C-alpha cells in the first residue's frame with residue numbers, strides 16, 4: 001500500500017478501515033540467503049538496501065523482541081556529519097545525504113528535520129579545534145559555519161553566555177544536521193524492506209551459530225534452526241554477548257547511556273545545542289518536550305537503566321548553560337546499552353569465520369549512521385568488499401595501529 | 417551504587433573512577449615471543465560479560481586505592497570488593 005496525501009483523505013472519509021499492517025508478521029523459513037540478526041535501525045536498513053540495491057535474494061531479519069525496542073527507539077534522535085577524521089567524515093556525510101532523501105525513498109514520514117546543530121565554544125583552543133573540524137567537514141562536502149557569540153544569542157537568546165567557568169565564545173554550526181523521529185526510522189525501513197520481500201521475524205532470539213569447518217551455515221534460534229548463506233550480526237549493545245557464541249572476543253565494552261525528556265513546552269529551542277564542556281546536549285521534540293542527555297554512566301552495564309549521579313550531572317550541566325530549564329519538570333528518563341568500541345568508532349567487517357559478518361561498535365552515535373550503516377553493510381554482504389565510505393571500519397585496525405579515535409582518548413571505551 | 421571499600425566501608429560509587437575489566441592487572445610480558453599479539457589482546461579485546469564482572473575501580477576522591485569489584489552487569493549488584501593489591505599479590509605479583 002502506497003502512502004500519500006490522497007490516501008490519508010480517502011481513509012479519513014471512509015473511517016480508516018483500509019490501512020492494514022505496515023509489514024507482514026513472517027514465520028521463519030528453513031533457509032535464507034541472508035540472515036540479519038537484530039531488528040534495530042541498522043539491521044532493518046541493511047535488509048532494505050540489500051533487497052533494493054544489491055541482490056534479489058531471500059532475506060530475513062531476526063529480532064529477539066520487537067523491532068525498534070533497542071537503541072533505535074531509545075536515542076535522542078540527533079543526526080549530523082560533523083566529524084574530523086578521514087575514516088569517519090565521508091561515511092557520516094554519506095549518511096546525512098541518505099537522510100535527506102529518506103522519506104521519499106521509503107514512502108514514510110520519518111519527520112526528518114534539518115533544524116541545525118550547534119556545538120558551543122568556550123576557549124581559544126576549542127575555537128582552533130572547531131575551525132579545524134569545520135574545515136575537515138567542508139573538505140568532505142559537508143556544511144559547516146563558525147558562529148560568533150552575537151549570532152548565537154540572536155537565535156538562542158536564553159543561553160547563559162557569561163557562565164563563569166564556560167563563557168560562550170562562539171560555536172560551530174552544521175545547518176543540515178537536526179533530528180529524526182527515531183521509531184519511524186525503524187518502522188519505515190521495516191515496511192519498505194517488507195514490501196521488497198524481506199521476512200521480518202520478531203520474538204526470535206538467536207542463541208547460537210552453526211559453524212562447520214570454519215564456515216557459518218546458519219543460526220540456532222528460539223524458533224528453531226534457520227539456515228543461511230550469509231549471517232550478519234547487527235545487535236549493537238548485545239554484540240559481545242552474541243559474538244561470544246561464535247567464540248569471538250570483541251574490542252567492545254557495553255555501557256549504559258541515559259536520556260531525559262521534560263514535560264511538553266511551547267516552542268523554545270529551534271535547533272540542537274551541544275554543550276560538550278558541560279556534558280550536556282538538548283533539542284526540543286515536536287511534541288514540545290526538551291530531549292536531553294550527557295555522559296555515559298561509565299561502567300560496564302547491560303541493565304538498560306542508569307544511576308542518579310549522572311542524572312544530577314546532566315541536570316547541572318543543563319542548568320549552567322540553559323538556566324530556564326530549571327522551570328521545566330523532568331518527565332521521563334531511560335537508558336540504552338551502548339556498544340562502546342576501543343577507539344569510539346564502529347566496525348563493519350567480515351569475521352574470521354566464512355559467512356559470518358559483523359556490524360557494531362556504534363557507541364552513542366549510531367542513530368545518525370543508520371542509513372549509511374545499512375547501505376555499507378549491505379554492500380559488504382553482497383560483494384564481500386567494503387563500501388568506499390566504510391573502508392576504515394575494520395577489525396584489524398587495533399592490531400595494525402589504525403585507530404579512528406576522534407577524541408584522542410585511547411583504548412578507554414567509557415571516555416569516547 | 418555503593419562500593420563497600422575493604423578499609424573505609426561503604427562509599428558512593430561517584431567517588432571512584434572506573435577503569436575496566438580486572439584482567440588489566442595482568443599486563444603481558446613484553447619479552448615474550450608473541451608479545452605483540454598478547455598486547456593487542458590486552459589492550460583491545462574484552463570479555464564484556466552480561467552477569468558477574470570483575471573490574472577495577474580507583475578511589476580517586478578517597479584513599480586513592482585500586483579495588484577489584486565483583487559486580488553483576490545486568491543488575492548493578494556488587495557482591496565482592498577486594499583491594500587490587502591483595503588480588504595481585506595472591507596471584508604471585510609482588511612488584
Ligand SMILES: Cc1cc2nc3c(=O)[nH]c(=O)nc-3n(C[C@H](O)[C@H](O)[C@H](O)COP(=O)(O)OP(=O)(O)OC[C@H]3O[C@@H](n4cnc5c(N)ncnc54)[C@H](O)[C@@H]3O)c2cc1C
Pocket residue numbers: 037038039040041042043062063064065066067068069070071072073074075076077078079204205206207234235236237238242257258259293334335336337338362363364365366367368369
Ligand atoms: C540514550 C541514548 C541516546 C542516543 N543518542 C543518539 C543520538 O542523538 N544520535 C545518534 O546518532 N545516536 C544516538 N544513540 C546511539 C544509537 O541509538 C545507536 O548507536 C543505534 O541505534 C544502534 O543501532 P541499532 O538501531 O541497530 O540498535 P538497536 O535498536 O539496539 O538494535 C539491535 C537489536 O538487536 C536485537 N538483539 C540483540 N540480541 C539479539 C539476539 N541474540 N537475537 C536477535 N536479536 C537480538 C535487540 O533486541 C535490538 O532490537 C543514542 C543511544 C542511547 C541509548
